[in-house]
Amino acid sequence: xxxxxxxxxxxxxxxxxxxxxxxxxxxxxxxxxxxxxxxxxxxxxxxxxxxxxxxxxxxxxxxxxxxxxxxxxxxxxxxxxxxxxxxxxxxxxxxxxxxxxxxxxxxxxxxxxxxxxxxxxxxxxxxxxxxxxxxxxxxxxxxxxxxxxxxxxxxxxxxxxxxxxxxxxxxxxxxxxxxxxxxxxxxxxxxxxxxxxxxxxxxxxxxxxxxxxxxxxxxxxxxxxxxxxxxxxxxxxxxxxxxxxxxxxxxxxxxxxxxxxxxxxxxxxxxxxxxxxxxxxxxxxxxxxxxxx
Amino acid sequence: xxxxxxxxxxxxxxxxxxxxxxxxxxxxxxxxxxxxxxxxxxxxxxxxxxxxxxxxxxxxxxxxxxxxxxxxxxxxxxxxxxxxxxxxxxxxxxxxxxxxxxxxxxxxxxxxxxxxxxxxxxxxxxxxxxxxxxxxxxxxxxxxxxxxxxxxxxxxxxxxxxxxxxxxxxxxxxxxxxxxxxxxxxxxxxxxxxxxxxxxxxxxxxxxxxxxxxxxxxxxxxxxxxxxxxxxxxxxxxxxxxxxxxxxxxxxxxxxxxxxxxxxxxxxxxxxxxxxxxxxxxxxxxxxxxxxxxxxxxxxx
Numbered sequence: 001x002x003x004x005x006x007x008x009x010x011x012x013x014x015x016x017x018x019x020x021x022x023x024x025x026x027x028x029x030x031x032x033x034x035x036x037x038x039x040x041x042x043x044x045x046x047x048x049x050x051x052x053x054x055x056x057x058x059x060x061x062x063x064x065x066x067x068x069x070x071x072x073x074x075x076x077x078x079x080x081x082x083x084x085x086x087x088x089x090x091x092x093x094x095x096x097x098x099x100x101x102x103x104x105x106x107x108x109x110x111x112x113x114x115x116x117x118x119x120x121x122x123x124x125x126x127x128x129x130x131x132x133x134x135x136x137x138x139x140x141x142x143x144x145x146x147x148x149x150x151x152x153x154x155x156x157x158x159x160x161x162x163x164x165x166x167x168x169x170x171x172x173x174x175x176x177x178x179x180x181x182x183x184x185x186x187x188x189x190x191x192x193x194x195x196x197x198x199x200x201x202x203x204x205x206x207x208x209x210x211x212x213x214x215x216x217x218x219x220x221x222x223x224x225x226x227x228x229x230x231x232x233x234x235x236x237x238x239x240x241x242x243x244x245x246x247x248x249x250x251x252x253x254x255x256x257x258x259x260x261x262x263x264x265x266x267x268x269x270x271x272x273x274x275x276x277x278x279x280x281x282x283x284x285x286x287x288x289x290x291x292x293x
Numbered sequence: 294x295x296x297x298x299x300x301x302x303x304x305x306x307x308x309x310x311x312x313x314x315x316x317x318x319x320x321x322x323x324x325x326x327x328x329x330x331x332x333x334x335x336x337x338x339x340x341x342x343x344x345x346x347x348x349x350x351x352x353x354x355x356x357x358x359x360x361x362x363x364x365x366x367x368x369x370x371x372x373x374x375x376x377x378x379x380x381x382x383x384x385x386x387x388x389x390x391x392x393x394x395x396x397x398x399x400x401x402x403x404x405x406x407x408x409x410x411x412x413x414x415x416x417x418x419x420x421x422x423x424x425x426x427x428x429x430x431x432x433x434x435x436x437x438x439x440x441x442x443x444x445x446x447x448x449x450x451x452x453x454x455x456x457x458x459x460x461x462x463x464x465x466x467x468x469x470x471x472x473x474x475x476x477x478x479x480x481x482x483x484x485x486x487x488x489x490x491x492x493x494x495x496x497x498x499x500x501x502x503x504x505x506x507x508x509x510x511x512x513x514x515x516x517x518x519x520x521x522x523x524x525x526x527x528x529x530x531x532x533x534x535x536x537x538x539x540x541x542x543x544x545x546x547x548x549x550x551x552x553x554x555x556x557x558x559x560x561x562x563x564x565x566x567x568x569x570x571x572x573x574x575x576x577x578x579x580x581x582x583x584x585x586x587x588x589x590x591x592x593x594x
Contacts, residue, residue, distance in 0.1 A: 020463060031444075107335075114546070228434030
C-alpha cells in the first residue's frame with residue numbers, strides 16, 4: 001500500500017473500470033437472472049411466471065436437452081483436439097532443435113482468422129459437389145465409401161462443426177503447454193533418465209506433474225471456451241439439419257432473437273452460466289485431488 | 294481433422310544398462326527424425342486449409358467448380374478481387390473494425406491499468422472481493438450479456454452504434470487485462486514507490502510518472518492479444534448492429550452469401566483474403582511479442 005494514498009484516490013482509479021465492468025458484465029448477469037422469471041416478448045407487458053420457465057426447460061423441452069447433449073459432444077471434440085493435440089505437438093516440439101519459432105507461428109496462424117472466414121472455408125472443405133478437400137482425400141486413400149456431405153448428414157454434422165473450433169485454437173494451447181514444458185528442470189529429466197526411465201515414464205512421472213498447474217489453467221480455458229462456442233455452428237449450419245448441431249448457445253440465441261422470447265432465452269443463459277461454473281469447479285476438484293493423491 | 298489424438302509417446306524399450314555408445318547416439322536420432330516428420334505433417338495439415346483459401350481466391354470460377362481442389366490454379370486471375378470489392382463494402386468494413394478495435398483497446402488498456410493500480414499498488418480493504426468480482430468475467434460466457442444489453446441499448450438508443458460493440462467487448466476483456474497488469478505491477482519494487490512518496494508525490498503523480506511509463510511492454514501484450522479477438526468479433530456485432538454503414542469485417546463477409554444461398558465462392562475467398570491480411574501482417578511482424586503475451590497470460594494464471 002502506498003503511504004500517501006487517500007480513499008478518494010482509490011475511488012478515482014477503481015470506479016471507472018468498475019463502472020464499465022458493471023454495465024457490460026455484472027449488471028447483465030443479474031438482469032438475466034431477473035428476466036428468467038418472466039415471460040416477455042419485448043413488446044407486451046412483462047408477466048411474472050415464477051419458476052415456470054425453469055420447469056419447462058428442464059422437464060418439457062426436448063430441444064433443450066438435445067442441445068445440451070450436443071454441446072457436451074461439441075465440448076468433448078474440442079477438448080480432445082485442442083488439449084490432446086496441443087500436448088502432443090508441444091511434446092514433439094521440445095525434441096526439435098531448429099525451427100521451433102517457425103512451427104509455433106504457423107501453428108498459431110488459424111487463431112488470427114475470423115470465425116466467419118473459417119466457416120466459409122470449412123463449408124467448402126466438407127462439400128461434396130463440387131468435391132471438397134476432405135472428400136477428395138478420402139477418395140485418394142481408398143476410403144471413398146466414407147465420402148458424404150458432412151454438413152447435411154445428421155450423424156456427422158456435430159463432429160463436422162466441432163472440428164473447426166478445435167483446429168482454430170489448438171495452436172494457442174500448444175504455445176502455453178510448450179512454454180510450461182520448457183520450464184521443467186533439465187536436471188530432473190537427466191536424473192530420471194540415468195535411473196533408466198523410458199520416455200513414457202519420463203513424461204508421466206516428471207514432465208506432466210510439473211506442468212499440472214498450467215494444465216489445469218488450459219483445461220479451464222478450453223472448457224469455458226468450448227461451452228460458449230457459438231460462431232462456427234451458427235454460421236455453418238445454424239443448428240441444422242433439424243436440431244442435430246444445435247448447441248445451447250445457438251438455441252438461446254434463436255429463442256431470443258428469432259422467437260423473441262426474452263424470458264425463456266434468459267433462463268437458458270442462466271443455465272449456461274451455471275454449467276460453466278459447475279464445469280470449472282469440477283475440473284478444479286478432479287485435477288487438484290489427483291495432485292494431492 | 295488432424296491426426297493429433299495419438300498417444301503422446303510410443304513405447305520405446307528402456308535402454309539396456311550398459312548401452313554401447315554408438316547405439317546410444319543413434320536411438321535419439323531416430324526418435325528425433327520421427328518427431329520431425331510428424332511435426333511437419335501436422336503443420337501441413339494445420340496450415341493447408343489457409344493455403345488452399347489463398348489459391349482458390351486466384352482461380353477462375355470454372356476452374357473452381359470443376360477442377361481438382363488440390364491442383365494449382367490453371368491460370369491466375371485477379372478478377373475475384375475486383376468482384377470482391379464490387380460486391381461488398383470492404384473498405385467501410387475494415388474501417389469499422391479498425392474503429393471498434395481501437396476504441397475497445399483504449400478502454401481495456403486504460404481502465405485495466407487503473408484497476409490494477411488500485412488493486413495492486415494502492416490497496417484497500419475490499420480488494421480481495423473486487424478481484425473476485427473481476428474473476429467472474431473470465432468464467433462466464435459472453436452470451437449471457439446479449440439479451441440484457443439488447444434490451445438496455447434499445448431503451449437508451451444505443452443499438453446500432455460503435456459503442457454498442459465496444460462496451461461489451463471491452464467489459465469482457467477487462468478482467469484479463471487487469472490480471473496481466475497486476476502481475477506486472479508486482480515486479481515494480483516497493484522502494485520505488487516509497488522513495489517517490491517521500492519526495493512528496495501523490496498517487497496520481499506516481500501513476501503518471503512511474504507506473505504508466507514502465508508498463509509499455511505489458512500494454513503491447515494486452516493490445517495484441519485482445520486485438521485478435523476484437524477484430525474477429527462476430528456475436529456482438531451480429532446482435533447489435535443492423536445498418537450497412539456500421540458493419541465490421543465479419544458481418545461484411547456475410548454479405549457475400551447472395552439470395553437463395555447462392556455464393557460466389559471465388560470472390561468470397563478473395564474477400565476473406567483481403568480482410569485477414571491486416572491482422573495477419575501485424576501477427577507475422579509482431580508474432581514474437583504476441584506469442585510471449587499469450588504464453589505469459591496463461592502460464593501465470
